[in-house]
Amino acid sequence: MQTKRTIFPNKLLPYALLAPQLAVTLIFFIWPAAQAVKSSFEREDPFGFRTTFIWFENYTRLFSEPGYLNSLTKTAIFAVSVTLLSMSLSLLLAVAVNRVLKSNRAYTTLLVWPYAVAPVVVGILWWFMFNPTIGIAPYMLRGLGIDWNHRVDGNQAMILVVIAASWKQISYNFLFFVAGLQSVPQSLNEAAAIDGAGPFKRFWTIVFPLLSPTTFFLLIVNINYAMFDTFGLIDATTNGGPNQATNILVYKVYADGFLGLNIGSSAAQSVVLMLIVIALTAIQFRYIERRVQY
Amino acid sequence: MATIDLIDLKKNYGNVPAVKGVNLKVADGELIVLVGPSGCGKSTLLRMVAGLETVTSGRIEIGGKDVVRAEPAERDIAMVFQNYALYPHMSVRGNLEYGLKNRGTPRGEIDRRVQDAADILEIGPLLDRKPRQLSGGQRQRVAMGRAIVREPAAFLFDEPLSNLDAKLRVQMRVEIRRLQRRLKTTSLYVTHDQLEAMTLADRLVVMNGGLVEQIGTPTEVYDRPATLFVAGFIGSPPMNLIPAASLSAGENAGTLRLGAETDIVGLRPDQLYIARPEGDVLTLAGTVELLEPVGGESHLHVQINGTEQPIILTVQGRPKLAEGDTITVYARPEDIHPFNQQTGRRTDAN
């Protein structure tokens, strides 16, 4: 790995410099993660006196549990919907901002601030809008003949959390799409215009393909976001309900472990989640390694 | 003021040797230029003297004191870097003062030295600017100033002019020369530019492949290159190196007495003639390949019969020659530099 051409000759100083970071990492990251892996192979008796090593029993039980399989499905639906919805809206807005010259800073400012809103607060905002008794959205939907009650209807609950989660993520995707669009050389666009391609054709044949590194990067980041950063949002809107319709993996691991106190199952769920993050991170870094070489 | 002695200095990067044993004695106040192509080990050598590179084996003595284990700051040297390495967030004054402050130099003394350096280099009006507000030449001066204020035992220059444009480079070259003469500070100067080396140096050290090819004054090195490498490296256009056989076959070759081990001979472009000079001559027959006018003189590329590489002659004015003309080229026997291909060395060395 890279260092400077010359380096300082001190022997002990680098360890001292690394000590705080490594201490926090070992105590609060590595050790707990190792504990999770360990407990996922164990069963604790009801009084917590004895633990038995039971190989993969927690895992086999987990994957035969309908509730967990349901959670996997819901997570997949949630993550894919949020990613697609948020990214397509952001791309549309980014392309639009990239076309306006004068007012683009103002538009950008108005579009990026939701990044700073906490997921729980996002949940509360949308919960308020869609509140079946006083919310404005159900009122208007009633006018269209739709009876909105996400406390009863699982599909409506899923739609609500997807909309709320996408809303928050628009700002992030928007900024990266704008940066990506700005790095597309204007000369290519001009060349295509001279070749007779109209603005829409130019976008799909020139700009969008050149944007693919950004798109791919955001795809991973959004899936990651939907899977791991939306705990507060779910907690504030649906609590995973109704009838587990929005019980995504991170919410379930919390509910089972913290509220249900099922240590073995919760640990196994943690390990599954870790594997997912590791896979996503690996994909992302492989791609970044490639990008560095451009 | 100090001497610098390098004694069998070696540097390996892993198993790859970069400097393969260099011996050099730099006299007090002398300006030595290390010159060679990139990768020849000249920068590594300089950086070892600075203490920025560890030494694999051998000794470095500055002012008679072994400094191999000393930190750069303890060696009483100052260095001027290729990209100047000015601290971007400090003013010019801050840059000049930094090293003195770190050494605990008293405030009054710092002010005096900064003022002196600013006067010498004429950068007084720039003292409160940041490096990014300066032109390339001004940055170069500040970098020099940072070395001067330290009043060190030796200056180390690492290609200090290569980031400047051609015109400024000539101007700064003259200035460095004048400054060094005035301060009489022992200096080691690294460059890959042979012209810069020739004009600056008291003595040249020509390096290639981690070894010293020749040490000598610029004229010595030019007039009597010790090796084929030096012959080809010093001088522009470079010395023509042609097989001895193609000379011996020529007219009047009888006057030529080459040792048996001589299989290649060198001839400087300005010591080849298209008009027959007086005295004994050797002749070479060939065809004109190209005539490049370069102002007051022209470079004539001639393909000599029976050789592969064309030779280059410097001729005055613009001779009326065209591509494809057959031509006779003359040389004087005493201008010939005889070499052996195998050893790469001169064959008439004493």
Next chain:
Amino acid sequence: MVENRPWLSLLTHLVLIVGVVVVVFPVYLAFIASTHGSGDFMRGLVPLLPGPHMLENYGRMLTQGISTAGAPPVSIMLMNSTIIAIVIAVGKIAISLLSAYAIVFFKFPFRLLAFWTIFITLMLPVEVRIIPTFAVVANLGLLNSYVGLTLPLIASATATFLFRQFFLTVPDELMEAARVDGAGPMKFFRDILLPLSRTNIAALFVILFIYGWVQYLWPLLVTTDSRYYTVVMGIKRLAATADSEPLWNLVMASVILAMLPPVLVVIFMQRLFVKGLVDTEK
């Protein structure tokens, strides 16, 4: 712009305006709600124009809160959030600067191991190791304390990588010049490297301040004492009571208060915010 097509420009602005409305509307609604009296929601529809009770609602939330919700006044929670966000941001920056410095400017045994250990934290968000991490913090007696709220979140692979990346772009000669000038490692760090990292530190601070402010799950786990509640988690408790009591105006007033500090940071430090965001993902 390659060509001039008025209808396309019109469409562009239309898209943007609709986008801005969609983004702003939920917050607008919350703000409107926060300016009305509590009875105004009984008729079954939220008003769309501001009401007269703004100061009263905000004042009450800041100083008293809702007693039945079990959360302290918003002003206390805002203070907690500010402290925690700043400590997390400063802590992450400080330890990341030091570790990046060690990794880039020194060579030592286990350097690669240290690098990968830090890297691994990227793959272990708190959400996937909730119970054991909670157990560690509980065993250390750090529940209900600022240390417990901040310290476990302070390790940062992203910040370390960002500084590493930046340090690698600092010319080698600068460090060499400093060494020739008699600066040791810590002096070089303080006199040269830190001042050069200013912009990066500021940009990162913006991002990490927001990161600290929006934390929810972790404060939820480690605080049971309401004196340590952050505004983001406290709000959830307020909202939960609003379902039974018609206190929407007060809940929304605290929602606005909870959003305001980080949103203002983004708006007023937009340049640094964008730099921080884009840099940390490189």
